[in-house]
Amino acid sequence: ERKMTAHSKLTAVEAARQIAAGALTSEALVRSCLDRIKEREPVVQAWAYLDPDHAIAQAKLRDAETKSGRPVGPLHGVPVGIKDIIETGDMPTEHGSPIFRGNRPARDAACVAALREAGAVILGKTVTTELANTHPGKTRNPHNAAHTPGGSSSGSAAGVADFHMPLALGTQTGGSVIRPASFNGIYALKPTLGLISRRGVLLQSHTLDTVGTYGRSLEDVALLTDALTAHDPLDACSFPRSRGSLLGVMREAPPATPRLAFFKTPAWGEAEEVAKSALQALAARLGKSCAEVDLPAPFDQVVALHAMVMAAEDLAYYGGFLERTPELLSEKLRGRLDSAKSIPAAAYIKAVNTREDLYAQVDKLLDGYDAILCPSSCGPAPVTLESTGNAIFNGMWTYLGVPCVNLPLLTANGLPLGAQLVGKRGDEARLLRTARWLDEQTFARAARAG
Numbered sequence: 001e002r003k004m005t006a007h008s009k010l011t012a013v014e015a016a017r018q019i020a021a022g023a024l025t026s027e028a029l030v031r032s033c034l035d036r037i038k039e040r041e042p043v044v045q046a047w048a049y050l051d052p053d054h055a056i057a058q059a060k061l062r063d064a065e066t067k068s069g070r071p072v073g074p075l076h077g078v079p080v081g082i083k084d085i086i087e088t089g090d091m092p093t094e095h096g097s098p099i100f101r102g103n104r105p106a107r108d109a110a111c112v113a114a115l116r117e118a119g120a121v122i123l124g125k126t127v128t129t130e131l132a133n134t135h136p137g138k139t140r141n142p143h144n145a146a147h148t149p150g151g152s153s154s155g156s157a158a159g160v161a162d163f164h165m166p167l168a169l170g171t172q173t174g175g176s177v178i179r180p181a182s183f184n185g186i187y188a189l190k191p192t193l194g195l196i197s198r199r200g201v202l203l204q205s206h207t208l209d210t211v212g213t214y215g216r217s218l219e220d221v222a223l224l225t226d227a228l229t230a231h232d233p234l235d236a237c238s239f240p241r242s243r244g245s246l247l248g249v250m251r252e253a254p255p256a257t258p259r260l261a262f263f264k265t266p267a268w269g270e271a272e273e274v275a276k277s278a279l280q281a282l283a284a285r286l287g288k289s290c291a292e293v294d295l296p297a298p299f300d301q302v303v304a305l306h307a308m309v310m311a312a313e314d315l316a317y318y319g320g321f322l323e324r325t326p327e328l329l330s331e332k333l334r335g336r337l338d339s340a341k342s343i344p345a346a347a348y349i350k351a352v353n354t355r356e357d358l359y360a361q362v363d364k365l366l367d368g369y370d371a372i373l374c375p376s377s378c379g380p381a382p383v384t385l386e387s388t389g390n391a392i393f394n395g396m397w398t399y400l401g402v403p404c405v406n407l408p409l410l411t412a413n414g415l416p417l418g419a420q421l422v423g424k425r426g427d428e429a430r431l432l433r434t435a436r437w438l439d440e441q442t443f444a445r446a447a448r449a450g
Contacts, residue, residue: 007032012078012166012220013247019066019077026059026066026077030121033079037164043145045138046159048084049091050124055079058121065119075227076119081159081168083152084125085132085202086211088112095202096128096137096152099321099328109200110235111169111211111228118227123165126155129388131318132171132204135330136388141183143415147381150180151388153212157184160214167224168214173205173310175377175394177212178420181406182376183389185416189213189221189432190394192425193401194239196225197232205313206236207352208306208398218405218436222247225428241426249429250436258370258434260286260421261293265374266300267392272379274412279375282410282419286441290373295361302358303392305351306399312348315340359400359425366424370434376406376418393420403428405435 007029010018018024034052041047062077087093087105089112094100107113112122127137129152139154141147142162149158153170157180160168170177172190181188189212196211203209211228215221226246232238262283268276283290315322315337321329322337329337366372375393382389397404403423410417421438423431 008036008163010166011217012075012215013217013223015166016075016078016223020072022066026062026121027056029077030055030059030079030123033123033163033165036162040142040162040164044140044142044158044162044164046081046126046155046162046164048094048096048125048127048137048155051091054090055121055123062119062121073117073119073227074223075115077121078119078167079121079123079165080115080224081123081126081156081165082112083156083168083170084128085171086112086169087200088122088125091122091125093125096130096132097328099325105200107200110197110232112200114228114230120227126153126159126168128152129154130330130333132173132176132202133314133333133336134388135332136385140385141381143185143381146383146385147415148183148384148388150183150377150381152176153180153214154388156214157181157186157188160184160216161186166215167220170212170214171201172210172212172394172398173208174306174398175391177210177214178394178404178406178418179377179389179391181214181408182418183381183416185408186406187215187218187221187408188406189225189428190398190404191225191428192403194235194237195403195426195428196228197230197235197238199232199234204317205310207313208310210398218250218432218439219247221405222250222432244429246429246432250432252433254370254433254437257289258437259368260290260371260373260434260438261365261369262290262373263293263295265393265396266303267396270378270390270392271375272412275375275377275379275417278410278412278417279373279419283373293365295365299358299361301354302396302399305354305358306395308343308348308351309399310395311336311340312343355399355401359402362400362402362422363424371431372422374420374422376420380412380415380417397422401425403431405431407435407439409439
């Protein structure tokens with residue numbers, strides 16, 4: 001904290017505003033972030049690749065563009081961290097695996113290209129777990145280095161939480177965007193499947209993989225997501241849509257006081273007591289704005305169905321590594337891929353096809369509520385660097401392809417703990433507006449203090 005200049009503490013919205021107004025240079029902001037990284041990286045270890053000179057060169061270029069009077073993009077001069085399974089044409093992309101050591105992609109992933117078009121500075125590559133799966137990288141939780149930062153988007157979440165950069169990209173196949181946000185105490189959006197193009201992102205599961213966004217405010221998450229939401233006909237999950245402004249809608253007052261459905265989910269038994277009581281207290285403080293709900297019995301299968309789809313698709317995409325270079329895979333991943341070989345094809349296809357039936361239940365429930373309130377994680381970050389924690393409260397929503405937000409509203413055992421809001425597919429704008437309402441409630445601030 002001591003040496004940190006104020007710039008690295010700025011939110012992205014504020015930094016972008018100051019840069020556009022000429023009150024701050026991108027170079028000063030990037031240098032401030034690099035100073036913070038130099039001070040904290042020995043502890044947090046969020047970075048897989050960082051070239052300070054290249055980052056400063058990008059910032060100087062952005063400043064020259066500002067001076068030339070050309071129109072600037074919404075993220076002009078703002079540094080962003082990129083999870084190291086997302087291709088960057090000017091930096092290595094090693095996927096957290098020795099199999100890809102020294103891998104230098106020919107071009108940017110679609111989402112990175114969109115960031116550059118919006119004026120962002122690509123600061124560097126953040127640590128991912130091995131092939132964005134469960135074997136942890138080197139990153140530690142900035143709140144307490146003995147605890148996991150979560151995964152697989154470990155470096156992105158820890159870096160944003162620790163003021164290394166205001167924004168970062170992650171990806172989620174199980175719980176890899178929302179859970180690290182919960183553990184590190186930051187805001188995150190895991191959008192609807194297909195909202196952000198996955199072209200140029202390592203694929204492990206074509207029906208689940210979702211690019212998500214991190215920031216230290218909800219506005220930052222909306223600003224970053226807005227820059228990334230163009231339709232991409234080359235990603236089979238991408239869908240045509242008009243370019244709306246999530247940030248614009250989020251800033252509007254809700255037409256009526258939002259109503260939340262408190263849903264314990266079939267995973268409730270896995271939650272720690274501290275997490276259960278924190279979330280129940282939050283629901284109770286909402287009074288009439290929140291009602292406890294349940295979904296019909298078939299929904300109880302959702303956790304197992306997600307696990308089956310993820311395992312089968314992981315094997316389809318990573319099975320070649322198991323055959324060709326098993327010695328370069330962790331024991332953990334080898335075991336997961338081996339056990340996936342016993343999944344019958346018919347069971348996998350049924351699991352994929354059951355998704356729409358279960359989504360219909362959620363869709364119907366959300367006709368009467370603005371969002372579902374549920375845990376973001378089983379509890380605060382566990383004391384371990386051998387595991388990234390349990391994704392059971394996230395996988396079900398990834399499977400259903402619905403948007404989810406993490407709000408850092410709670411604490412437990414002196415560590416951050418998130419509350420998760422879930423919305424209808426394609427309804428990020430309403431979800432973020434509802435999240436902002438919840439975030440601004442006085443009880444939320446009280447919960448933070450407690």
